[in-house]
Amino acid sequence: MNYFPAEPFRIKVVEPIKMTTKEERAELVREAGFNLFSLKSSEVYIDLLTDSGTGAMSDYQWAGMMLGDESYAGSKNYYNLEKAIKNILGFPYFVPTHQGRAAENLLLSLLVNENDYIPNNMHFDTTKAHVLHKKGIPVDLVIDEAYDPTNNYPFKGNMDLTKLENFILDKGTDVIPLIILTITCNSGGGQPVSMENIKGVSDIAKKYKIPFYIDACRFSENAFFIKTREPGYEKKSIKEIVKETFSYADGCTMSAKKDAIVNIGGYLALRDKDLHQKASSLAVLFEGFPTYGGLAGRDLEAIARGLEEVTEESYLNYRIGQVKYLGDKLIEAGIPIIEPPGGHAIYIDASRFLPNIPQKEFPAQALGVELYIESGVRGVEIGTVLAGRDPRTGDHDYPKLELLRLTIPRRVYTNNHMDVVVEGLKKIYQRKDKISGLEITYESDILRHFTAKFKKI
Numbered sequence: 001m002n003y004f005p006a007e008p009f010r011i012k013v014v015e016p017i018k019m020t021t022k023e024e025r026a027e028l029v030r031e032a033g034f035n036l037f038s039l040k041s042s043e044v045y046i047d048l049l050t051d052s053g054t055g056a057m058s059d060y061q062w063a064g065m066m067l068g069d070e071s072y073a074g075s076k077n078y079y080n081l082e083k084a085i086k087n088i089l090g091f092p093y094f095v096p097t098h099q100g101r102a103a104e105n106l107l108l109s110l111l112v113n114e115n116d117y118i119p120n121n122m123h124f125d126t127t128k129a130h131v132l133h134k135k136g137i138p139v140d141l142v143i144d145e146a147y148d149p150t151n152n153y154p155f156k157g158n159m160d161l162t163k164l165e166n167f168i169l170d171k172g173t174d175v176i177p178l179i180i181l182t183i184t185c186n187s188g189g190g191q192p193v194s195m196e197n198i199k200g201v202s203d204i205a206k207k208y209k210i211p212f213y214i215d216a217c218r219f220s221e222n223a224f225f226i227k228t229r230e231p232g233y234e235k236k237s238i239k240e241i242v243k244e245t246f247s248y249a250d251g252c253t254m255s256a257k258k259d260a261i262v263n264i265g266g267y268l269a270l271r272d273k274d275l276h277q278k279a280s281s282l283a284v285l286f287e288g289f290p291t292y293g294g295l296a297g298r299d300l301e302a303i304a305r306g307l308e309e310v311t312e313e314s315y316l317n318y319r320i321g322q323v324k325y326l327g328d329k330l331i332e333a334g335i336p337i338i339e340p341p342g343g344h345a346i347y348i349d350a351s352r353f354l355p356n357i358p359q360k361e362f363p364a365q366a367l368g369v370e371l372y373i374e375s376g377v378r379g380v381e382i383g384t385v386l387a388g389r390d391p392r393t394g395d396h397d398y399p400k401l402e403l404l405r406l407t408i409p410r411r412v413y414t415n416n417h418m419d420v421v422v423e424g425l426k427k428i429y430q431r432k433d434k435i436s437g438l439e440i441t442y443e444s445d446i447l448r449h450f451t452a453k454f455k456k457i
Helices: 022-031 059-065 076-088 100-111 125-133 161-171 195-207 219-229 238-247 273-286 297-309 313-332 363-375 415-430
Strands: 093-097 117-120 137-140 179-182 212-215 251-255 266-270 345-349 380-382 403-407 438-442 453-456
Touching: 022 363, 059 297, 076 093, 076 238, 076 266, 076 297, 093 100, 093 273, 100 125, 100 212, 100 251, 100 266, 100 273, 117 161, 125 137, 161 195, 179 195, 195 212, 195 238, 219 238, 219 313, 266 273, 313 345, 313 415, 363 380, 363 403, 363 415, 363 438
Parallel strands: 117 137, 117 179, 179 212, 212 251
Antiparallel strands: 093 266, 251 266, 345 403, 380 403, 438 453
16 A cells, blocks of 8 residues: 655635435536536535646735735735745746736736747646637647656656757747756656756757747645656755755746646746836736735735745655555556646546547547536536637647646645545446536636537537
8 A cells, every 4th residue: 555644734614515316417417517617515525627827825825815905006915025035936037926827827928929930848728718819839849758648757857958959940940939957847747857957958948049838837846856756856945945946047927826736826937137027017917016916015015924834844745645546546547647646636537538429529538527427526628628629720639638637725635525526437437438528608718628518528
C-alpha cells in the first residue's frame, strides 16, 4: 500500500454537503444541457470542476482578512503583497487584478498585434482566448512526450527547445512579441516543467531579444516537482527553487486562486518599469486603481499570506500526495489516465476510456456527464469542447488529447472522497460500451465550453 502523508493541518470548520440520487442527477444534468458548468453547486456532491478559487484558506489568511485596509488608493495590504512578490518571486513591479485572466488581458493587450504568433508549451483556455481576441495566433510547442498518455517522462510540460528556435527562425522575431511558458502545464495533464527547460527557454528568448513570461498559476507545485524529480535540486528549499524559476523570466501572470490559495485575485508581475506604468494605466480602465486592482484590501492581504503558505514543503508534500493517491488508485483499477500523475488534477484519457465514441461526439464531455450521474462528482472536459473551433475554417479544433480533468481543490476533500471518485469510475468502466456521445445544440463564439448546451446522440 502506497504511503500518503497525513494532512498538515487540523479541521476547524466544516460545510455539510448532500447526496442526490442517480435518478435526480440524470434529470438535473439533462436540464443543464449536459453541461456540468450549468449545474448548481448544491446539486454536486464532490466538486472537482476546478482548483481555481475553491481552496480552503488558513486561519492565518482569515486573520489577515480582518486587517483589510479598504482605502481606494495606497492600501497597506497592497504594500504587503508587493513585499511578498518581491521576496518570493523576485519581481520589483506588479499590478493586482481581480483574477488571472485579467492579468493576461493587460499583458497581451500591450504586446500582441494582429497576426502575431505566441509560442507556449501548451495554451490553456483563457490564454488562448485572449490571444485569439487580439487576433493573434497561439502556437503550442510542447515536447512530443506530452502527447503520449502512458509515457512516464518526469517533465512532460517542457517546451521543445528545438521546435521553439526553429519556429522563431521560420517566422522571424518581428511577429513574436513574447514567449509564454505555463507551469505546471494544465492542458497537458498538469505536468511540470524542469528548471533546465525554463532556463533553456529563457536563453533562446534572450538570444532573439523576445520577452519571456511565465503563466505562474501553479508555480509552487512546479517547484515541488523540480525538487523531487530534477537532479541537483533535492537539497534546495522550495523558496530557493521558486526564486530561481522566476529569475529567468521578464514577468509573469498569476491567478492567485490557485497557488496563493485564495478565492479571488491575481496579478501581473514585471521587471520593466515602463511596461509596468503602461499596465497600471490600462488597469485603471479594466480593473480599478493600481493599488487595489478590482480587489478588496482584505483579498490582497490573503494573497500575500497565501504566497508564503504555498511554499511550505509540508503543505506541498500533502497536496501533491493527495493527487498521486487518486492517480495511483485509478491506475490500479485499470482506468486510463495521463501518467505520471500531475500536480493539481488527475486527467482521465477519454479516448482510451470510451474508444467507441469518436472525437466529434465529445467523449470527455460524455464521460464527465456519466461520472456526475453515477456518483455526484463534477469534473471538467479538457478536450474538443474546450479547444473550440479553428477561426480560419470554423471546424472543431481537435486536440491531440481528449481528457476529463478531475481537479482537486486545496485543503478541501479527504481521501475518502477520492475513493468515491474511484468507485464511480470503476462502475462506469464496466458499462463503457453502452455510453453514447453528445452533439452541441448551442455554443458561443468565445470560450464555448462554459455555456454550451448538448443533447445525447
